[in-house]
Amino acid sequence: DTAVSQTPKYLVTQMGNDKSIKCEQNLGHDTMYWYKQDSKKFLKIMFSYNNKELIINETVPNRFSPKSPDKAHLNLHINSLELGDSAVYFCASSQDGVSTDTQYFGPGTRLTVL
Amino acid sequence: SQKIEQNSEALNIQEGKTATLTCNYTNYSPAYLQWYRQDPGRGPVFLLLIRENEKEKRKERLKVTFDTTLKQSLFHITASQPADSATYLCALARDDKIIFGKGTRLHILP
Numbered sequence: 001d002t003a004v005s006q007t008p009k010y011l012v013t014q015m016g017n018d019k020s021i022k023c024e025q026n027l028g029h030d031t032m033y034w035y036k037q038d039s040k041k042f043l044k045i046m047f048s049y050n051n052k053e054l055i056i057n058e059t060v061p062n063r064f065s066p067k068s069p070d071k072a073h074l075n076l077h078i079n080s081l082e083l084g085d086s087a088v089y090f091c092a093s094s095q096d097g098v099s100t101d102t103q104y105f106g107p108g109t110r111l112t113v114l
Numbered sequence: 115s116q117k118i119e120q121n122s123e124a125l126n127i128q129e130g131k132t133a134t135l136t137c138n139y140t141n142y143s144p145a146y147l148q149w150y151r152q153d154p155g156r157g158p159v160f161l162l163l164i165r166e167n168e169k170e171k172r173k174e175r176l177k178v179t180f181d182t183t184l185k186q187s188l189f190h191i192t193a194s195q196p197a198d199s200a201t202y203l204c205a206l207a208r209d210d211k212i213i214f215g216k217g218t219r220l221h222i223l224p
Contacts (some may be wrong), residue, residue: 004157040216041201041216041217042214042216043158043203043205043214044213044214045211045212045213048210055210090157090158092157094149097209097210098207098210098211099145099208099209099210099211099212100146100163100207100211101209102159102160102163103160105157105158105159106161107155107156107157108155108156108157108169
């Protein structure tokens with residue numbers, strides 16, 4: 001069974017469109033995350049979220065919004081896509097916080113904005 | 115600003131030798147340091163976590179050291195194998211913040 005899964009694996013879209021990436025974890029973890037890995041391979045945290053609190057990276061544009069229908073799912077909505085949004089987006093989860101606990105990453109979604 | 119540097123973009127090591135990867139950081143005081151492995155087209159996989167008050171941590175053929183005075187972590191793979199070829203990322207964390215290095219691509223040559 002896949003611990004953290006994401007759909008779609010590839011997403012190609014036009015500038016200005018709105019798109020969503022879905023993430024599900026079956027590990028029973030309390031905390032989920034979204035990361036962006038750009039063309040230079042830097043992996044940057046965008047959001048961390050648990051049932052109680054959403055923590056936003058201040059550098060993330062407000063066009064990006066995470067939505068969590070339940071503890072096992074954290075979806076990422078992106079409005080008005082821009083060329084610079086092209087990257088690989090990873091979902092991850094952990095039982096506790098980002099510092100102290102093992103994070104389990106999904107396989108990634110490669111987003112290409114044309 | 116906070117900065118992480120991993121010693122080189124790519125490192126070639128002969129099979130059977132020890133591979134040593136370096137992670138240096140500035141303008142940061144992490145409480146934890148983590149190492150991950152990332153294969154092409156896949157998400158990172160957690161390997162080891164070491165706390166600021168720990169000097170060394172081992173797991174099978176892996177060893178991590180953490181020197182908060184030098185602001186440096188060393189990641190060692192002993193008896194390296196071609197299957198160890200991957201990109202290795204270090205990450206510094208404190209509270210809700212985590213920052214990743216760019217990674218070192220390790221090639222183990224048969």
